[in-house]
Amino acid sequence: MGASKFGLMALLTELGALQALLLVEHADQALLAYLAIHAPASGLLALAVYTLIPARQSKPRSSVLALLFSCIFFVPLLGFVGVIIGALLRHLLPRLRAPQRFTAVRLPDLDTHESSEKSSAGFRQAGVRQFLKNERAPVPQRLRAMVALSHAPSRIGSPVLRELLGDAEDDLRLLAYGLLDGREKHLNASIHDARQRLAASRDVAVRSTVAHQLAALYWELIYQGLVQGDLLDYAVGEALRHTETALQGLTDDPALHLQHGRLLQQLQRFDEADAAYRRARELGLPASRVVPYLAELAFARRDYVRVKTLLASMQDWEGLSRLQPVLRFWGHA
Template identity: 40%
Template sequence: MASLKLGLYALMLEISAWTGVFLLDAGNDAKLSWYLIIHLFASLLLATFAAALLPAGPARQRIALLCLMAGCSYGVPVAGFIGVAVGVILLRLYRAPPEQEIFESLQLPVFDPHQRQQSGFRQSGLKSFLGNSAVPMNARIGAMVALQYVPGRVSSPLLREVLSDPSEDIRLLAYGMLDNQEKRINRAIDEELKAFSAARQTEGDETPGTGMLEAAQRLSDLYWELVYQDLAQGDLRDYAIGESRRYCELVLSRQPDNAPLNLRLGRLLHEAGDVDAAETAYQRARALGLPATRVLPYQAELCFERRDFAGARRLMLELANWGSLPRLRPVINYWTDSR
């Protein structure tokens, strides 16, 4: 709006400069002086108006352009004024479209399918954070609430650590979260037990059918989740291991070549302390075609518990040939270090 007013003022002054020449009742020198002075102000206002419409640029260039337009308008009385005004308006209306920037070609980074997004806290850092009574209560409660989006294998040990916290609110929240996780699995177990009983009545105990075997495998999975997520403690843990093993062996009695279930049986026997039977189950799972990366870590753990460190080192050397084990890499490097 201000630039438009400057343009109108410049036009009015230019008209006044010419009308004064014809209307003033004075000598030629006075008329010429009147015209030159008014025309000078009109040229300056026109140059200011035109500079405001042009694209932004360095200050030195704008000053030079302002002087050029004012000089052109002042030096060429009629054509200069009209030319500057028309030229600026045309430049304003018919400005050339901006050139499109050329995108720079970048090489894609190497994608690691085993790399996962890290959360704000690592497990050890979150453990110390939750156990620090100096941290504000709201921050600790917020961190605990965020654990509901963390796998149970990670969240359950952290929640058990704060069951002895001095704050009653923290203890109650941790207990409630653990109780909800356990109840969710127990509800699923109850549903599968009903399905197992129904299939058992239909198919009989002598020759378990597909429905009975599927329900038994799901029950083995659910009881194992209680152990794996560290939700079952003490006698309840022993009971969950026994039930998972019982249903696992039921399925294996009809499907002895089921490699994942043989691995499951090995882990259950391992948890129960039957090391020799666990080793046999691990070897059978591997013989049935299960990838070595899924079995060798448990076999190495068995060797370590037997204090067979040479065997553990041998298995770790075998694992070192696999490059897709980022989580086990520090352990593998420790055991395979030649020093």
């Protein structure tokens, strides 16, 4: 029988004992009648409460049952009610106090650098720089990120690799140096080959084409940050010289005029750079390719009114996500 059945029988029996106490007129007989019925009621209630006690706390069985029976029998009415209340509280309170299996917690700050499941194919160009600069990230993961970076366009990867030349980890420094050195050697080999072809050619059209290639190769050295200091000045000078050579035969090449302007701007020859940009625009180069450099040139000249005017013309252009912060700044200036 379950605890509920034992409890119900104990309650009914106890009510019978109370009725006998009230109906019998003689006090001694009434007490004897009450105790005679109250005893089995106490036993039934003791059994009901015992079934609710956890197994680890119900041993020894006879002693626990004797204690429950004594509390109920020798404290009439109050003992009966008290044990029922105690049993109910013992049964219900643990449920009330038990921790919830599922609770709402604040999401932790996500640190993708701590993930150990990334593969080299899983790194995106936008987050590689932050990952490689994170000293908490495991070195093997940073090495894999650097290998992934080697497949990125040079204009993105080379500046990041140059920053890593001062990293605290020897392996990262050596790998960064090796990747940069490999890129520089590849460009220098192409430059050497183009210079030989330029020296061997006497045709103006061919020389212009080869000079254009040479200028582009030198510009790659500059653009990728592979040359610094005196080597940078040398590369700019060579790129400008070959660009001007190429312009002798390719006077109507707008991209070549744009490159000419960027090299002149690098040398702070602003008036000549402005003329080169305007010529590129006249030859049909899209405004989206030229206006940003004109705005940069105006800023270098401290002509801020012209900067704002030029950038205002770019507000409705699409595909300028990287320039949006600049456009917003000057839009509120």
